[in-house]
Amino acid sequence: MTATAPVSPVPVAPAGLSERARRYVEVAGVRVDRQNLGQRREAWIGLGVPAREIDRATAFQDRWGGLALPPAPFYEGGPRILGADRPEGSATEGWWHPAGNSRVSTAYGFMIGPDGAFGIHAHRWTPLHASTHGWVESLALADHARRWARSVTRVTRGAVEALDLGGFEPVPEVRGVTDTWWRGRDSLIAVYRGEAVGMDAPQCLEAHVYEGLDEWGLHGG
Known part of the structure; x- marks a missing residue:
């Protein structure tokens, strides 16, 4: 044992x-x-x-x-x-x-x-x-964003690359390397590239867009 x-x-x-x-x-x-x-x-x-x-x-x-x-x-x-x-x-x-x-x-x-x-x-x-x-930190932020966002949208494949991150800033506490989080005026975006990169599988590229967040939803904690 x-x-x-x-x-x-x-x-x-x-x-x-x-x-x-x-x-x-x-x-x-x-x-x-x-x-x-x-x-x-x-x-x-x-x-x-x-x-x-x-x-x-x-x-x-x-x-x-x-x-x-x-x-x-x-x-x-x-x-x-x-x-x-x-x-x-x-x-x-x-x-x-x-x-x-x-x-x-x-x-x-x-x-x-x-x-x-x-x-x-x-x-x-x-x-x-x-x-x-x-x-x-990324798990905690996803849990927080789900609770406070008015809408959550799942984006996949080429649509992830088409996301406009202008005006967004990286969320530093998640210490992103392949996976990153981005904070905008009233939105948070999580970009998950790990499976796409690690397994040469672009079909696995995915992002989650959390919209309609107030100041607490964006920065709470």
Whole structure:
């Protein structure tokens, strides 16, 4: 039986999140038992995993492990529960470790990259957000926007590229890389490019347009 580290079922949001994301984690999230990676350390070192990569995975586990959040609006809902496992990679390519198991069967896994980015790994690595903080901020912002928008429109394929983002500014807290959020006068736009880029699948390009937002809807939190 795999040892787990007991935690309180009521999550405490990791430091560094916005007020909006902190509320989202603590109200909508649940903490469950998480694997104790320390008991696997020697075995992983024996398999050639560098100690510094095990330390990095352990730090992720300590901060995010066992956190279950509501389904994401894309990527088949995202990881069911955030959690690290054995790092994979090499000295030449860099090292990744899992970020949590998918809710459903997908053609990719959710991983943390060599530079700490949160992304998906299929036949290539595609960073979505520069950090796990950014991923969680994007979930919190999507939840917030759905609650406050007067209308939500799903845009796909070529129509995404045709969106006019003039007059919009990037939302910095989501730390977007391949996926980005944009804030306009009374609108928010989430652009999801990860599957299209990571799987060479332009038909997967998608954006969600949230319109009719007041000042609280745009900036609340």
